Amino acid sequence: MDSQPDLSFESREKMTKNVKGLMLSRIIILTLLLTITFIFQVSKEQYFFIPMINHFYSFLGVFYLVTILYAIRIRRVKDFRRFAFVQIIIDHFFITGLIYFTGGKESFFPITYIFSIIGSSIIFYKRGAFFSASLSTLLYGFLLLLQFYQWINPLGQRAVYDASKIFYSLVLYMAAFYIVAFLSSTISEELKKKRKELIQKQVDYDQLETYNRNIVQSLDSGLLTIDLSGKINFMNRTAERILKRTNDQLQNISILDLFPEIEGIMQEAKKRDPTSSGDYQRYQTLLTNYNGKEIYLGFSVSPLTDPSGVLIGHTLIFQDITKFKEMEEQMKRFDKMAAIGLLAAGMAHEIRNPLASLSGSIQMLGSELQLDENQKQLMEIALRETERLNSLITDFLLFAHPPQTNRRSCDLQIIMDETLELLAHSPVFGDHIRIRRQGSHEPIRALLDPDQLKQVFWNLLMNAAQAMLDGGEISIALEKRNGTRPEKRTLFSTSDFTGKEWVKISISDSGSGIPQKEREKIFEPFYTTKETGTGLGLSIVHKIVENHNGSIRVESEVGKGSTFSLFLPAE
Template sequence: MEHRPGPSLSLRKKLEYLMVIRVLMVTLLLGSAIIVNINDVDSFADPSYLAIATLIIATYVATIIYAVLVPRLQSLVSLTYVQLIGDVALSAGLIILTGGSKSIFSFLLYLTIINAAIVLGQSGAFIIATLSCLVLVGILLQGLGFWGIATGELGLPKHIAPATIYNPVVHIFACYLVSFLAGHLAWRLEEQGTELERRKLDIAELQALTHNILSSISEGVLTLDNKRRILFLNHGGERLLQRVSDEIYGLEVRGCLPELAGAVEELTDEASRRSEWSGWIQRPLDEEVRYLSVSHSQLYNVEDKPYGHIFILKDLTEVHSMEQRMRRQERLAAVGQLAAGIAHEIRNPLASISGSIEMLQAVSQVDEDEQRLMTIVIREVERLNSLIENFLDYSKPSRRDPAQVVIFEVVRETTELFGRDTALVGDIQLDADIEAARACVVMGDSEALRQVFWNLLRNAAQAIEAGEGRIEVRAETFRGVRLRDRSWERLADQGGEHNALRLTVSDTGKGIPGELLEQIFEPFFTTKSKGTGLGLATINRIIEDHDGFIGVTSEVGEGSLFEVVLPFERDPRLTEGASGAGSAASIHVDTVDVVAPAVEVSEQLVSWK
């Protein structure tokens, strides 16, 4: 007969179940025998009762021996057959002791066959069924008197009851029928178990594949249930939001991701019916502000019912900066065309007006009021002419051939010269430490770079109210890479050469409101009552021409910090002769006691460290 294995459980585990079932059965038999004869003490001395008790005790002992051998044997098939044969022997003994073919314990043979089918499959069930049938044949022969067990004589009885033959024969056919059905069911159970395990494996692999796909997506993927509790956050979302998925699993988004709470509420609000949101968020660890785009989709379960929400998080900080820069460039192009068209049309009349007024002042006899009015006209003409000059400088900056610029000297001289301008500096403390820039050489225009740092220092001084505060100039170098939005990203040093110079000018002034930070580099935008709005725009253009980047951070009431990042090359020769007062890189200008004119500064006002 074809061997059909049993269920997918291991044979060792099946034997453990078999031993438990055996102990429960014999315990039930022993307990029922004691309960039935509890009121008849003399029955405990009956040989049949003693024989049954002996069988049960022997079964206990055998089961203990089996339990000791199971964990120690490598091959358990032989031990399995030994146990099943022992169960058949136990069943045969009980049947013989309790009436033979009329015994109520014949069902124990069926139970043993079923156990064989479960443990060994259909082939094992057939073998145990055959052994059970031999037991039944022996019981039949006993009933017919062949064994002469009672009288010691061999022969057939004269009168044979039909039940004596009918019951064993029925049990024999039933044993084989049970073995076939139990074996077939065990085989089907094995197939179903194998198929279930395969499907579980397929589902696990599909879940792992889905998880790996979602985790590998560069954009952030965030899923919430209907109560806005976090179900999943992929690696891209962890990097973007600076969170660990396992630490926030099951928490409400408002409590663990407050920077996204507003976006989530807006997108999941049924009244709004929006599918996308974009805006600025501040990350918790580095406190960096990033521009995010969040798209929303409904999450459904297997019954196609709403189960939660899916959010795709995209970091569009660079793209947003590029768009802002492109819009700025478009406005610049329009400004350049406008400048070329109107510059001469405005400057020529201004020159005529100024010349005419000067002639009138020279040849005419004018009183004091008329002289004052003419002076006003000339001053305003000069102011308009200066505005046009700034406008032209911004729209069409000078294009000089790039040359090596020792940026350390440019910043040092500009800072020193600025410190001597008492009209601008007043009581402001100016502190500069630019030693890190000593050996840095930048390819560009030295005069344009002087204009950059002069304007930054002047703006810092003008931002300090009451003329009392502090301006700091600092320099540092780092290893970085330039991004698409022209900004620079720091890289791990790892022994690499530094290639970017960062110069900062910070003040303790009134600061710039956050809503104005994106506009301060645009042309004609100013917060000053008499400003032209071209200073920072011109600075931005100059820095871009030098392949650099300029940025600003500010807090109202605390002050502002402007940073300029420029690519550079290191010239070791510039570090030679660095000692001495005339080549120091740190200056401190104390203008509290300034009494000299702007062109004469006491040696006590500038101290070199």
């Protein structure tokens, strides 16, 4: 009998369970036998097949004790197959002793060998079952042989037996033993085969489940499933990252609480036939996530069915398309600004020439004619408005056709200091506005056009001052970083700073802030919220920064102020 563990299919846990089951079955059989014997003896005042009742009780008690020793020993056992094999052999000798005490050939207990045969087939399958049947036949035959020759007398008195009856009894029980061994081992082998198949199917199922779960979790798109009532029951890691919520936080939450604008889409999805593929439809919605940030989501809705094809819910696959929406708006802005620029350039040239003639003619008339005070005042107004119109046209041309960029190595700190010196004498700046420089004043050099960058600083600082009519603080910060990416994606940017040196210039004010809807339009030409503004200041800033291969980001909160951040390549 092979006592080595079958590592493929017989685990230690399973063999331990089988051994414990063997001991439990033994206890049950012993208890049942003892109970029946005692009840029969008390009720009928007779012995139940057992004339030597005192010896029988002692015999059962000894085997109870042996089973208890098995239970104590089991924790120290390393080879459970060998442990079970030893128990089965001892069980055969116990049954043989039981037959001896109950009359030998006259005993009804040779049938109990069957329990050991079945136990052997469960633990050791076919080989164990036929081994047990052979051992049972051998022991029972040996007992009959001793009784036939009267070497033993189970009932305490000599008896003469017919050899044919002895042989008939042995053959009858032997046939029963082997038939039981064959049937029980066949069933055990079949169960073993089915168990192997079940284990393999379970392994395949677990692998497939893990594979599918990894696919779902590794998707670059958010995925969530809902039941027919719209309750969320699952979402992957990407969905958690996009929505800034965990699966547990959104478990059993209605999809309409998360996306209130898609109620109509979900009603339409419920009416579709879940078995038909239909046309692929893509939707968009605006979501305010857990952090209060608005993001655009592109999503699709698909039916979720059970194996029989019955609709049990829906699957939503979505992506954060906020960046794509920003790029789309940026491209629209570029196209619009290009078209307006061409129009502005043509109109500016056509208007500027007659405007110069008009201004010169008014000046000549003013010098040659004798004018009273009212006439002089009207002529001054005409000249002043002519100059304002000429300044507007100059801004037009600067926006539409910026002058050629003459880049050279410059210190941004010096350019900022010169701009602030000029602004200090501007009527917009006064004691009610404080300017605070952050960071160190170490030189920060970059390749740029100093005049154009001074124009950028001037426009941004003027806007900051005009946003604080009641006073406030302007904060200015310049810093240089090496080989890292800006901490957030910049707005209106086509530049990639990864692996490059770049500088960041931040100009913040404590003014009224810019609403979200206005923030999306502030770089458009002619868009202004000021009564006297031309709407070209920030457009020119954007154009100059773009020509320097830089980018600009706007952060603003109504009532708290705004921050304009410039990102430019370093030297």
